[in-house]
Amino acid sequence: MHGLTTPTLTVSRYESRPWIRTLRNVEKSLRGGRARLIALVLAIGLPVLAVVLGLMQQGLPAETIPPPLDAEPGRWIDIDGAQNTRDIGGYVTADGRTVRRSAVYRSGTLSHVTDAGCDTFTDLGVATVVDYRNRLLPVPLYNGDVFCVHRAVKMYGFPVSFRSEGPEAGRYLQGLEENAEAFCDTFDLLAEPERLPLMYHCAAGTDRTGVMTALLLRLLGVDRNTVLDDFKLSAKVGTPGNLEGMLALLDEVETAGGIETFLERLGVPATVQQRVRENLLE
Structure with a gap:
C-alpha cells in the first residue's frame, strides 16, 4: 500500500555466515556446560565437605571416668571412651x-x-x-x-x-x-x-x-x-x-x-x- 513501508531485519554479512552461527552455538553450549559443571561440583563437593567435617568431630577423645571402687560386681561396664555404662x-x-x-x-x-x-x-x-x-x-x-x-x-x-x-x-x-x-x-x-x-x-x-x-x-x-x-x-x-x-x-x-x-x-x-x-x- 502506498505510504507504508515493510520493516526489514538487517543481518550482518558476518552473522549470516554458517561458521559464525556454529561458533556462537558452541559458545552458548560451553557457557551452559560450565554452569552444569559448577552445579555438579557443588552437588558433590558440599556433601563430601559435610562428611569430612562430621568425621573430624566423630570419636574425639574424652575423659573416661572409671566405675567407683565400691562398685557392685557386674553392675558397671567399663567401656573405654564411654561412661556411666x-x-x-x-x-x-x-x-x-x-x-x-x-x-x-x-x-x-x-x-x-x-x-x-x-x-x-x-x-x-x-x-x-x-x-x-x-x-x-x-x-x-x-x-x-x-x-x-x-x-x-x-x-x-x-x-x-x-x-x-x-x-x-x-x-x-x-x-x-x-x-x-x-x-x-x-x-x-x-x-x-x-x-x-x-x-x-x-x-x-x-x-x-x-x-x-x-x-x-x-x-x-x-x-x-x-x-x-x-x-x-x-x-x-x-x-x-x-x-x-x-x-x-x-x-x-x-x-x-x-x-x-x-x-x-x-x-x-x-x-x-x-x-x-x-x-x-x-
Missing part, C-alpha cells in the same frame, strides 16, 4: 524373680569410644542400640556413636528433649509426656527377643536414660527404693540426676494406680508389658 540386670523383684543380666544396658554417649572400648562393646554382643539424644539421624557423623557401634548393631534414633526451665520436680514427668513415643518405642523393642541385648543411652546416661530405666525396673517388679538407688549411681561418676524429678515421677506412677496403668496411659499396651516381663525376668 551399666547392666540393669541382677535386681530381685517383689515376686522373688531376678532381672536378667546381660540383656539390657544403659549408658552415656558412645561418641568417644576408643578402639579398646570397641572391643569391649563388641564382646557384650549388643544387638540393638537406642540413642535418645536430640539428633536428626542416628549416624556416626557430627558426634554420633562411633563406627564400631554402627557396624555391630541395629541403630535407632528416638530423639528426646527434656526442658531445663520450670520447677525441677516436674521436669522428668513433663519430658516423659512430651516424648512419650520415644519411650513407648523402646518398650516395643524390648518386647522382641531378637532385639536383645539392647543398650539405650543419652548424653550423660542420667536423665533420659534414667527415666527409661526407672520405668522399666518398676515394670519388672523392682521396688521403689532400689530404683532410686540405681538412679543415684550416676552421681558416682560425676553425672548426678534430678532426684526431685525422679521422686515426682515415681509418685505419679503410684497415683496413677501402679506402673501397669501408668504405662498403658503413656501408650504401652498390656500385651507389650507382658512380653517385656517374659523377656527380662528369670
Whole structure:
C-alpha cells in the first residue's frame, strides 16, 4: 500500500555466515556446560565437605571416668571412651524373680569410644542400640556413636528433649509426656527377643536414660527404693540426676494406680508389658 513501508531485519554479512552461527552455538553450549559443571561440583563437593567435617568431630577423645571402687560386681561396664555404662540386670523383684543380666544396658554417649572400648562393646554382643539424644539421624557423623557401634548393631534414633526451665520436680514427668513415643518405642523393642541385648543411652546416661530405666525396673517388679538407688549411681561418676524429678515421677506412677496403668496411659499396651516381663525376668 502506498505510504507504508515493510520493516526489514538487517543481518550482518558476518552473522549470516554458517561458521559464525556454529561458533556462537558452541559458545552458548560451553557457557551452559560450565554452569552444569559448577552445579555438579557443588552437588558433590558440599556433601563430601559435610562428611569430612562430621568425621573430624566423630570419636574425639574424652575423659573416661572409671566405675567407683565400691562398685557392685557386674553392675558397671567399663567401656573405654564411654561412661556411666551399666547392666540393669541382677535386681530381685517383689515376686522373688531376678532381672536378667546381660540383656539390657544403659549408658552415656558412645561418641568417644576408643578402639579398646570397641572391643569391649563388641564382646557384650549388643544387638540393638537406642540413642535418645536430640539428633536428626542416628549416624556416626557430627558426634554420633562411633563406627564400631554402627557396624555391630541395629541403630535407632528416638530423639528426646527434656526442658531445663520450670520447677525441677516436674521436669522428668513433663519430658516423659512430651516424648512419650520415644519411650513407648523402646518398650516395643524390648518386647522382641531378637532385639536383645539392647543398650539405650543419652548424653550423660542420667536423665533420659534414667527415666527409661526407672520405668522399666518398676515394670519388672523392682521396688521403689532400689530404683532410686540405681538412679543415684550416676552421681558416682560425676553425672548426678534430678532426684526431685525422679521422686515426682515415681509418685505419679503410684497415683496413677501402679506402673501397669501408668504405662498403658503413656501408650504401652498390656500385651507389650507382658512380653517385656517374659523377656527380662528369670
